[in-house]
Amino acid sequence: MNNKNLFLSCLLLFLIVSGCGNSNDIGQFDSAVIESSTNQNKFKQITFTLDVVNNQNEYLNTSQIDSVRLKVNGKSWGVFSSESIDTTGNTSKIDGDIKFSYSKISYLVIAPYLLSTDELQTAGDFVRYLGNRIVLTPGDYICEVSDVKFRNSKNEWIWLKPHIYQNFTVVENTTSSYLGHISITIK
Amino acid sequence: MKKYISILCVVVFVLTSCEKESEIRVQNMLPKAIIKNVEWGGIPISSQILPGQTSEAITIYENESYYDIKLPASKPVKFYISLNGDLVYVQTKASFRLNEDDDRTIVIADTTQVFNPLLEKSSSLKNLLKNE
Numbered sequence: 001m002n003n004k005n006l007f008l009s010c011l012l013l014f015l016i017v018s019g020c021g022n023s024n025d026i027g028q029f030d031s032a033v034i035e036s037s038t039n040q041n042k043f044k045q046i047t048f049t050l051d052v053v054n055n056q057n058e059y060l061n062t063s064q065i066d067s068v069r070l071k072v073n074g075k076s077w078g079v080f081s082s083e084s085i086d087t088t089g090n091t092s093k094i095d096g097d098i099k100f101s102y103s104k105i106s107y108l109v110i111a112p113y114l115l116s117t118d119e120l121q122t123a124g125d126f127v128r129y130l131g132n133r134i135v136l137t138p139g140d141y142i143c144e145v146s147d148v149k150f151r152n153s154k155n156e157w158i159w160l161k162p163h164i165y166q167n168f169t170v171v172e173n174t175t176s177s178y179l180g181h182i183s184i185t186i187k
Numbered sequence: 188m189k190k191y192i193s194i195l196c197v198v199v200f201v202l203t204s205c206e207k208e209s210e211i212r213v214q215n216m217l218p219k220a221i222i223k224n225v226e227w228g229g230i231p232i233s234s235q236i237l238p239g240q241t242s243e244a245i246t247i248y249e250n251e252s253y254y255d256i257k258l259p260a261s262k263p264v265k266f267y268i269s270l271n272g273d274l275v276y277v278q279t280k281a282s283f284r285l286n287e288d289d290d291r292t293i294v295i296a297d298t299t300q301v302f303n304p305l306l307e308k309s310s311s312l313k314n315l316l317k318n319e
Contacts, residue, residue, distance in 0.1 A: 032303045036272025120306065123268065124297030126277060127220045130270035 043136040048179035058100035067149035078114030082107035097152040207249040214241040216296040228262030277301040
């Protein structure tokens, strides 16, 4: 393989790998779906802020919550990471290899709807894909934060299962909603 | 004279009746989903087939010029899957063969292998890189 081919291969590989991210192929099939003309402004995104506190009401200090799993109406809405923030210099104490701050640290989670699915191979797969897409018409709904993962100072996974419920309202002709602030306690 | 005309009519009748014709239809066995704009080899089979329904048979003559197809031919079936008003275009991975003087019902079922070229393009690129 000459240098040019090697460079092109590396570039292509980088683009694909960076494009994959942590999404695990979720949501990619929506690009082929033509949505019903009666419901084109489908509700697509929920947003909220999140903090994680210990029993002394001290705030988790990490650059990012790596994984927040959400359910809406009992169906999977997707798995998301929070937006990265710079929390350098905010550590007040380390307890059990987890950094905490006395000052409040909130994490922003932007959660566009992602339908988890593997490859679509059969006509039945496509039918189930269309059927499992969540359609939220105007009204009140419940969002569940079913589990949260982040890394401690030793780069080990800390996995919480808070099962917190937050209500939100889908207003007609809107495609997103702000859920407010969610606080999770490490027990 | 009458005799010649009669013979000519018989010859014409025999010649036309010898032209082979094939019939093709599609059955939708997908629960709850409608399949729309169904076509095989460029021949429109049906604009809409409800779950469990079989389309009317389309007759293709041996020397079919209208549809630009010559039998025997193997072609995939192309259609839209419609559920709750949402549409997705797919075509079968397999080709279905129609012979001269054939009568064929193609069944689209839950297990029928299909693909959408838009999705196939991105997944095949990923698979290619996975295998490298």
